[in-house]
Amino acid sequence: MKKFFAAAIAGLGLAVTASAASAQAPSTLAQVKQRNILNCGSNTGLAGFGVPDAQGNWQGLDVEYCRAIAAAIFNDPNKVKFIPLSAKDRFTALQSGEVDVLVRNSTWTMTRDASLGIVFTGVNYYDGQGFMVRKKLGVTSAKQLSGASVCTQQGTTTELNLADYFRANNLKYEVVAFASSDETIKAYDAGRCDAFTTDASGLYAERLKLTAPDDHIVLPEIISKEPLGPSVRNNDSGWFNLVKWVHYAMINAEELGVTKANVDEMLKSPNPEIKRLLGTEGKFGETIGLTPDWVVRIVKHVGNYGESFEKNVGQGSLLKIARGQNGLWTKGGLQYAPPVR
């Protein structure tokens, strides 16, 4: 009788483990490989981060992040299906598995990280609220804006940040708020206010819509933290690592001077750090489910972080955003990647 129970319990245990194993869905990487295309949740249109060009191909910093992941997995940056998501349905699309990774200029906040079932993998763009003023005002710092009228959009965190900053610095100011971003920039252009404020990346894009963009400057102060980064579901740490390390690989490549143009020569480099990064020494790529030469593929197809930045939002683009906070840590910025070893 005892034996029978033991057998029954063992059988039950087996059944439970078996069902648990079958309930375990295949890893995201396996799904992506099997589907032979990466589903990337992208923006419906944001200058420098994700915009369709005249041929309808998506271009931008966030878009290139997805292309880099595809290059690392498939050696083909075009094996990406971009699924444009609105601000409202972006996290649901990620939770439900409609997209494998969400690279859609989403701000990394504690609530989102902790309660949505998603996890941010890093920061591919440090954004924050900035100010734009006319050059002829002779203002070089936001601290000199005392008594200024500031154009901003109604009911956004922008408006609250503005109040916080001016109060903290004991500056007088007057808010001129508008319902849409379009009205706001029009009012600023018409001279209704001295300064215009929104997220810094947006300031550069809005500046181009002014009648004389060159008469305006963006002040160096950033008064809020808006770390933008990709996110993945929090139930697959392997995939989380892969997405995270694609970004680190691009930063390490920039730090070590590996570019799109010289990556083939760099393969012969005696520098051990470059050797580890490019997979000529060690098999670090295999730890995240890829082949050892995964970084070579990323850099060859997309470039390092600096190249991607300059091409999409920096000096190579019309936005001409300075590296600033997004510079390498060695150059006073915040972009820092753990070593490959």
Added chain:
Amino acid sequence: MTDATIENAPYAFVRKETLPQESPPLSVAGPLAWIRANLFSGPVNSLMTLVCVYIVVTSVPDLVRFYLIDAVWSGANRDACLADKVGRPVGACWAYIADRFQYFIYGSYPIPQRWRVNIVFAMFALGIVWLLWDRMPLKKVGFFFFFVLLPISAYLLLLGGPAAEGFLRTLLILTFALMAIYLVLSFVPGLARFWIGPAFLAVEEALPPWKRFYRVKRLILLSLVVLGVIAILADSAGLPRVDTGLWGGMVVTFLISAVGIVFSLPLGVMLALGRRSRLPIIQFLSVVFIEFVRGVPLITVLFMANTMLPLFVPQEYSPDRLLRPLVGVALFAAAYMAEVIRGGLQAIPKGQYEGAMSLGLGYWSMMRLIILPQALRIVIPGIVNTFIGLFKDSTLVTIVGIFDFLRTIEATLVDPTWATPTTRATGYAFAAVFYFLCCWGMSRYSIAVEQRLAAGQRR
């Protein structure tokens, strides 16, 4: 006493020829009179005329200057539309529309595959002309072309891929099989006795073989031609799958509207009949559907389809992201259509129903031959109203991340390549012209149809 004649009274004046006609006085005819009668017939009208003149005089010259005289018509990037780069005041930046025109039509549809979209557009235009233009022959064949062959071809060509090619193969085999059957029937019509009955058989047998069953045969022949051409194209150029995520622009706007219009009318008729049905379950279900759909905003339906649905349905069974709003829009329009048509049904006098029944017609024959033709004619304005509303509502799909025509314009507005102070005004003006032309075309056509169908009531 003599008669008072000319001869007898030589000095009397009698006109011998008629005078030439005088033009009417200026106060009752001519432009001045027209102005007085139509624009200044009273104090209120005079005031309104003056206000309108003021509005026109203050706005139109500026609009013309902005959109035509100062406009920039050609250029490669934003420099062409910047006032300090060209050295003159700059109005609308039409160069931007020209540069992005392809994108507004096709969205991100891959350039080497765009010929497929063009074929579907051409078929759509042919189908529209065939059905809507009064003088086109073979209306029934056109009906079959538009409602059966066009959707199939659009699916095969626009989407493509192995599944579509397999479907095409099946359809071709089916068509060939039907052709073989009807070829046999042409020579041995007796085989068809069981489903067409002896009376029709006698009619067919009286005809020479090639004319027997010609109604069915010409449909098969047309299907064979259309499917054959697609098969040849698929064979020579290939039809790789183009994911619906890449579709955009006018293609998507027309697709959503066409699907909505094509499905909402028959569905609406069924729902309207269901709501007036005497069968309690059918009536109840129709009422529940109509009232439920009319009670929710379209935005909610779209959110449900694209944001909530993926959470309940496993990813591998989840329908396509474009298909979901298509179904949503079609069902939504159907509920409104049902109420419009029900209005028409209620306007038909009871005598029409009784007359039809006294002729021995069954329910469906009565509806098809007597009631619906009259009811639908009455509600043409309402039907077209729903169509126009549906066409404009198709822009709502942008909130679930689908790139319809308006969304493609908005997406290019953020592009720094064309960021200028006037780009936005130009983009939205272009959208306004597009939507106005489409909606106005629909309403003009409906007026023409109304007049044609009302010929019997004209006195």
